[in-house]
Amino acid sequence: MDKTVPGKMELVGVTHVVDAITFWAQNVSDDPAVERMTSVLSARCPTARRLTGNPCPQKVYGALFSEDRCWYRCKVQHHDDDKFTVCYIDYGNMELVSRSSLVELPEDLQTGCLAKKYRFWGFHVNSDEDSQHFVQGKIFLRNLIYGKKLRIQKKSVCFDGTILVHAFQGDLDIGEEVMKMKFAKLSIPGCREGSNPTWQDPLGPWGLRTPERASQGDTVQAGSQVLVPKPRPAFPEHVPQVLKEKSTTTALQPASLLKKKLDQELMEENERLKEEKSAQHRSALLLGKELTEAQTELQRMKDSRMRDAIEIQKLKEDNGVLRQKADELGKQLRDVQQELQVTKQQVTDSVEVADKRLETAVGDRLGQLAQKVESLRGVREACARGTYRDSLLEAIDIVAHNGISSPASLEKLEAVWREYDLAQDMVKACHKREDLEELIEKRNGVRRMLAVAVDDFIQEVDGLPISKRMDTLEAVGASLTTVFGSFSMEEVGDETFERFRQWNSQKQQETQSVKEGTDETLKFLCSWFEKVVKFFSLSSESPPPLSVTAPLSVTAMGVDVLLQRAELSLCQELDVSLAEQNSRDMEIVSSAFHRVMQRIGKEQSLLRAVREKYLLNSQFQEEVLRWQDDTPKADQLFSIKKRIKNLRSQLRWRLVEQGSLEEAEEVDLPEIEKKNTEIELTRNALFQEIGLEKEEYRKLAVLARGGFPELPLLYHDADLLSFMNSEGLVVKSLDRDLFASVPLRELSSRRPLVCTEFQGQQVVLKGYCVDAQSEASTVERATQYYRASMFGEEQKGLLPLLALFFGKSDPMAYVMVPYIPCGMLQLVQNSSPLNTSEITTVMRGVVLGLRTLHGSGVIHGSLHPSNVFVFGREQGLLGDFDFTKDPDQRVADPRMLAGALSLVAPEVAQGEPPSPACDMYALGCLLLWLHFPEVKFALKPDGCLSDTSEMKLDPRLRILLPQLLCSSSRRLAASDVLSHDYFSGQ
Structure with missing residues (x-):
């Protein structure tokens, strides 16, 4: 019950309107509390526990409001199955929500509501809730006060908590405005819902609502009696405004006189209302008569209009028939x-064509001849620049001459290398340190011999034009490939070069013979044209006759024959130059081309091998110059280990000192703060040294895999083999006690998870119980995953592993991975589900992760919504799995569910061992769940999902899903899924 002081003015902000006289509002002084509550709910609700079972009506829950997708406090009014009607207690509005939108709230949020329910004092609604008038009154009050600030004067409180008030906006009385609009009536003060108020104003509502004001807007039924309630105890300072104004002049009137005066005023108001009602009745009769006459006139006009419309339609039909006949006649006439x-045009064209042919007969023939001459000129110019035969002949000369053979020093170098590799293998196979020194000395002797051979080889190769020769061969090969296309690697003999040369010489002779014949014919034609020019020249006094100037061979034939011979010669040369090769010619050219490309390929392979050996031996030469008679030392590594041991000791001692200070009877806060700073500095220095240790291990591992395999045996205390076998994943210098960690209780349902910082990065430590037998297999599985994530493709889609270490005081293995806050796919779908395009982007990253693992021979076996991480709603990462379990155990995990959908492949459920195909089945189920999280899918008898063709899916996804949710033999691999249309656009 709200214990408020009646009569005191307060300022509230309206949050919800119930009806024309009832509303919810928040006290303006509570604004900071509202903001704090909103911030706390947005932080806690997304990860809070969902409602299970039946709700408690008195308990406060958190609900996700459908309009703005934000969290607010509420109480459940009633529920039906998984649908709940809730009232948002800090605002007053109600809504129907699903079970997935309700969460449990802790005790510190089970506080009173920030909004209260108010009702105008002295009024009641004069219509039912289902009536239009009730709805209009609610809309009127909402438009008047919703979202605005009001001044209220509290009058009384009902048993249900509703506060009866006078409300003002400026100088405007809101209750009076609602009454003027006929949406409410005056009533006996108090609660009309069947419960009496806990306290009331002893003089009722009339202290502020005087008879004069009632006569201006309030309505009272004729003959009704207004009863004044019996006086009840009131607050001392609560005095009606009217009495305050009159207290300085007159004494209070008796209640009977006040009632008599009020009854008289109400009777006068009733008489006035009766007169107004009579006037309105007369006006209504007059308007009814006029309306009847208007309706009669309107009906007459409608009948007249209907007759005119029928006549017009008949004329239109007659006009259409006539127009159709006219169109048909016009069409026939046009045809x-x-x-x-x-x-007429055909006759005219025939006559014109015949005339033009006669006029242009000579010109057309000469024009055709000129076109052939121009074509032949272009062919000869192209031949002058070189033909494909010339290109192939030039390539034959290049590959047959000036080639680079294998260096003479290479054979000796390879022999010394074999001896050196044998010496290295003996060093690697040595397990006794006392025998190692002799083997190293022998190896170093062979190394000195190898250094001399390497120097001779490098000097010889430096004198060879390898780069220039490779550029020449590359250019020749590219040119021939452009002309002839691809080639076969089938071996062809060098005799094809000689056969090609003979064939090419024969082709050149044939072409030259035809060319000479063409030149002779055109020469005759030019001589005749010169004679014609001289004959028709008027400047010549005595032009020679045609029969004298022309040669005998020309005069013996007519000009038509001469033109015909020239045209035949031109066509013959064009045919020879542009003729396609027959099968024999193609076989000769193809064989020569293939042999050239084979020679080019062999020489390029030799030159590349020489270049690679040159680079390898140059690198070896640099190494020899550095370590010719010495072995790399691990002194720097042991120095770092010593510093790490010292820092670990300092850190543990300072942690003990910190605990002592915190548990002391008198807490010294400055000293504790100083100790915290020292701990943080020591921890950062320790992590920095661990990073330097890992870098030193990496350098020694490179040397051990290269020319110094004796390093692991020489420095057994460094345990270099462990670092090399785990690819640097296992970090023995780390321990759980070294970290300042925060437990992640909301994510630690199956294993302890803590969040901490390592080398400037937020990380998560996952703890697994291990024993002496499972430790080796855990390292092996983690190394497989780590090797795939570190040395796979550029886009791996895997959550990277940062480190693996074992507890020194507990039988635990700790895996370190990056921390992605609120990135788990399950949490994202619970709070703010991904849209269609985001699902495609995120799941493409998951497919990339599966392709990376499957390419390395790793079966994930634990693909579920809690093991997929969403980074910025733009990238999906596949999380690591439990490295203490094999694939059979991981597939049997109870968390292999997406909603109610099992992610276990049907063949695994029937007893078959897991395979990469079972990961692809889980991928298909995840895609289905992300698009239909609430749907319960049925399985076929073979264990696969039923037909999904009737669902509203992206057409590309509708094609992809059946290829994932099928038998394992037909299921797509990860690489095939990435190239599918559904993902290829990403």
Whole structure:
């Protein structure tokens, strides 16, 4: 019950309107509390526990509001199955929500509501809730006060907590405005819902609502009696405004006189209302008569209009028939005219063509001859620049001459290398340190011999034009490939070069013979044209006759024959130059081309091998110059280990000192703060040294895999083999006690998870119980995953592993991975589900992760919504799995569910061992769940999902899903899924 002081003015902000006289509001002084509550709910609700079972009506829950997707406090009014009607207690509005939108709230949020329910004092609603008038009153009050600030004066409180008030906006009385609009009536003060108020104003509502004001807007039924409630105890300072104003002049009137005066005023108001009602009745009769006359006139006009419309429609039909006949006649006339015009045009064209042919007969023939001459000129110019035969002949000369053979020093170098590799293998196979020194000395002797051979080889190769020769061969090969296309690697003999040369010489002779014949014919034609020019020249006094100037061979034939011979010669040369090769010619050219490309390929392979050996031996030469007679030392590594041991000791001692200070009877806060700073500095220095240790291990591992395999045996205390076998994943210098960690209780349902910082990065430590037998297999599985994530493709889609270490005081293995806050796919779908395009982007990253693992021979076996991480709603990462378990155990995990959908492949459920295909089945189920999280899918008898063709899916996804949710033999691999249309656009 709200214990408020009646009569005191307060300022509230309206949050919800119930009806024309009832609303919810928050006290303006509570604004900071509202903001704090909103911030706390947005932080806690997304990860809070979902409601299970039946709700408690008195308990406060958190609900996700459908309009703005934000969290607010509420109480459940009633529920039906998984649908709950809730009232948002800090605002007053109600909504129907699903079970997934309700969460449990802790005790510190089970506080009173920030909004209260108010009702105008002295009023009641004069219509039912289902009536239009009730709805209009609610809309009127909402438009008047919703979202605005009001001044209220509290009058009383009902048993249900509703506060009866006078409300003002500026100088405007809100209750009076609602009454003026006929949405409410005056009533006996108090609660009309069947419960009496806990306290009331002893003089009732009339202290502020005087008879004069009632006569201006309030309505009272005729003959009704207004009863004044019996006086009840009131607050001392609560005095009606009217009495305050009159207290300085007159004494209070008795209640009977006040009632008599009020009854008289109400009777006068009733008489006035009766007169107004009579006037309105007369006006209504007059308007009814006028309306009847207007309706009669309107009906007459409608009948006249209908008759006119029928007549117009008949005229339109007659006009249409006539127009159709006129169109048909016009079309026939146009067809006849067009046919006549075509006939005339054909006759005219025939006559014109015949005349033009006679006029241009000589010119057309000379023009055709000129075109052939121009074509032949272009062919000869192209041949002058070189033909494909010339290119192939030039390539034959290049590959047959000036080639680079294998260096003479290479054979000796390879022999010394074999001896050196044998010496290295003996060093690697040595397990006794007392025998190692002799083997190293022998190896170093062979190394000195190898250094001399390497120097001779490098000097010889430096004198060879390898780069220039490779550029030449590359250019020749590219040029020939452009002309002839691809080639076969089938071996062809060098005799093809000689056969090609003979064939090419024969082709050149044939072409030259035809060319000479063409030149002779054109020479005759030019001589005749010169004679014609001289004959028709008027400047010549005595032009020679045609029969004298022309050669005998020309005069014996006519000009038509001469033109015909020239045209034949031109066509013959064009045919020879542009003729396609027959099968024999193609076989000769193809064989020569293939042999050239084979020679080029062999020489390029030799030159590349020489270049690679040159680079390898140059690198070896640099190494020899550095470690010719010495072995790399691990002194720097042991120095770092010593510093790490010292820092670990300092850190543990300072942690003990910190605990002592915190548990002391008198807490010294400055000293504790100082100790915290020292601990943080020591921890950062320790992590920095661990990073330097890992870098030193990496350098020694490179040397051990290269020319110094004796390093692991020489420095057994460094345990270099462990670092090399785990690819640097296992970090023995780490321990759980070294970290300042925060437990992640909301994510630690199956294993302890803590969040901490390592080398400037937020990380998560996952703890697994291990024993002496499972430790080796855990390292092996983690190394497989680590090797795939570190040395796979550029886009791996895997959550990277940062380190693996074992507890020194507990039988635990700790895996370190990056921390992605609120990135788990399950949490994202619970709070703010991904849209269609985001699902495609995120799941493409998951497919990339599966392709990376499957390419390394690793089966994930634990693909579920809690093991997929969403980074910025733009990238998906596949999380690591439990490295203490094999694939059979991981597939049997109870968390292999997406909603109610099992992610276990049907063949695994029937007893078959896990395979990469079972990961792809889980991928298909995840895609289905992300698009239909609430749907319960049925399985076929073979264990696969039923047909999904009727669902509203992206057409590309509808094609992809059946290829994932099928038998394992037909299921797509990860690489095939990435190239599918559904993902290929990403």
